[in-house]
Amino acid sequence: MPKVETFDRGLVIAQVTDVFHDKGFNATSMQDIVDATGLNRSSIYNSFENKHNLFLECLKTYKSKCNTQLSEKLSKASNPLESIELIFDIYILEMTKDEQDKGCLIVNCASEMANHDVSITNFLQKNQNDMLTLLEGLVSKAQQDHLINSKRTGKEYALYLYSNMQGFRMTGILISNKLELESIKNTIIQTLI
Amino acid sequence: MPKVETFDRGLVIAQVTDVFHDKGFNATSMQDIVDATGLNRSSIYNSFENKHNLFLECLKTYKSKCNTQLSEKLSKASNPLESIELIFDIYILEMTKDEQDKGCLIVNCASEMANHDVSITNFLQKNQNDMLTLLEGLVSKAQQDHLINSKRTGKEYALYLYSNMQGFRMTGILISNKLELESIKNTIIQTLI
DNA sequence: TTTTATTTGGAATGAACGTTTCAAAATTAA
DNA sequence: TTAATTTTGAAACGTTCATTCCAAATAAAA
Numbered sequence: 216m217p218k219v220e221t222f223d224r225g226l227v228i229a230q231v232t233d234v235f236h237d238k239g240f241n242a243t244s245m246q247d248i249v250d251a252t253g254l255n256r257s258s259i260y261n262s263f264e265n266k267h268n269l270f271l272e273c274l275k276t277y278k279s280k281c282n283t284q285l286s287e288k289l290s291k292a293s294n295p296l297e298s299i300e301l302i303f304d305i306y307i308l309e310m311t312k313d314e315q316d317k318g319c320l321i322v323n324c325a326s327e328m329a330n331h332d333v334s335i336t337n338f339l340q341k342n343q344n345d346m347l348t349l350l351e352g353l354v355s356k357a358q359q360d361h362l363i364n365s366k367r368t369g370k371e372y373a374l375y376l377y378s379n380m381q382g383f384r385m386t387g388i389l390i391s392n393k394l395e396l397e398s399i400k401n402t403i404i405q406t407l408i
Numbered sequence: 409m410p411k412v413e414t415f416d417r418g419l420v421i422a423q424v425t426d427v428f429h430d431k432g433f434n435a436t437s438m439q440d441i442v443d444a445t446g447l448n449r450s451s452i453y454n455s456f457e458n459k460h461n462l463f464l465e466c467l468k469t470y471k472s473k474c475n476t477q478l479s480e481k482l483s484k485a486s487n488p489l490e491s492i493e494l495i496f497d498i499y500i501l502e503m504t505k506d507e508q509d510k511g512c513l514i515v516n517c518a519s520e521m522a523n524h525d526v527s528i529t530n531f532l533q534k535n536q537n538d539m540l541t542l543l544e545g546l547v548s549k550a551q552q553d554h555l556i557n558s559k560r561t562g563k564e565y566a567l568y569l570y571s572n573m574q575g576f577r578m579t580g581i582l583i584s585n586k587l588e589l590e591s592i593k594n595t596i597i598q599t600l601i
Numbered sequence: 602t603t604t605t606a607t608t609t610g611g612a613a614t615g616a617a618c619g620t621t622t623c624a625a626a627a628t629t630a631a
Numbered sequence: 632t633t634a635a636t637t638t639t640g641a642a643a644c645g646t647t648c649a650t651t652c653c654a655a656a657t658a659a660a661a
Contacts, residue, residue, distance in 0.1 A: 218606075218607045218608050218609085218656080218658045219607080219608080219657095219658070220608075221608080239434065239520055241432065241434035242524075244648065244649085246647080246648085246649095254609095255608090255609060255611080256611085256650085256651095257608075257610070257611085257651090257652090258608065258610090260649095260650070261607085261609080262608090266650090317523075318519060322519065322578060323519045323520070325578060325582065326581070327432055327516070327519065329581045330510075336582075340582060343582055343583075366598065367591070367595060367598075371591045372595065374579075374595075375592055375595040375596070377579065378575040378576055378578075378592050379572060381575040381578040381579060382573070382574040382576065382578065383575065385515060385518060385519065385575065385578065386567075386570065386571040386574060388519070388522045389518065389529075389533060390536075395567055398564045398567060398568075399568055402560060402564060402567075402568040402599060405559065406595060406598055406599040412627095412628070412629085412637080412638080414638080414639090437617075437618065438618075438620080439617080439618085439619095447639095448639060450622090450638075450639055450640070451638065451639060453620070454637085454638065454639080455638090459619065
């Protein structure tokens, strides 16, 4: 019976994500979103409820796309230490692609909205847990293979790497020099070996 | 001849900084600032020109207060490696003081506004240079005293530490567990010794 | 083809935004 | 005490904000 959505939901989310990624949540207006998508206001509200929900959906899609891209690349690594290195290589590639980086949507969101909005904070907590679990798995496996030292537990190194990933993404906003970024990466890895 | 400002400019800046620190630039309204200071709109505009200028002044005051606090504490360190450790200890103290941390005003500002506003970007660049210079000085001195290894140059370790400081401040927004934060700090330092 | 459910276009909503205006109040130098 | 100069208070400015409304357009089901 009903008329059906004519637009490509995935494309729209991608377009909106670009805007949010560039300007952040608060500086992005509904008008910006209308302009970026070419959709009518009504269609946006009809399909995404409101700005907040739309942002949350962008966040979730961004996360799952990052995870997909990550596991694709990591599958090509020959060992878990190389996997960890690859994570930073992916970031370096992204940061040096454009002259100035927008940082990580999720890190930026944490800086802007953590502890202010319940649903956002929940998302960030869950994202953090997922990342820590992934990292701990990699570190533990690498420690079993004696690729990473055992001065600290897998949990501790996971936390260290997680903190470094956030710092790395922040640093990349102002520094886009490949050599400097690679130096940071190598120093981070140096701790593990 | 003139009537003179009756309010304490330093206090007002401190009050406004609290609001900006908590909510960020875009989510803070002039009404929030009026409420926080008890001043009249006119007085604010008369004394600080506009919201943007006011924010910039908060940012600069925040930076210089941090630097003052930093050099006070660092002067008590018995050697440059201890100084570096103290930097992270100060952050840990701040992060665990309140249940949930607001992060670093400057890191948050970088995430929200870098590469969007010229005067802000200039401030951030200058702040980054100052921090890197300070860190390089500490590392180089510590290397001369054989407190820090020479696997990498002072510049490289400074960059590593700078990136880690940003990550540390971001991590502290969601994690306020002292043991976890100390573990991260110790792992960061482990690289140097 | 008609019915039914839904998406659209475009205008309108009221609230909140940063900023301005201007007369009144205040203070110091003359 | 007067004159000069600035800060205040309170209201108003025009603009933009997120969101809503409703009629028109649309498309699948009957």
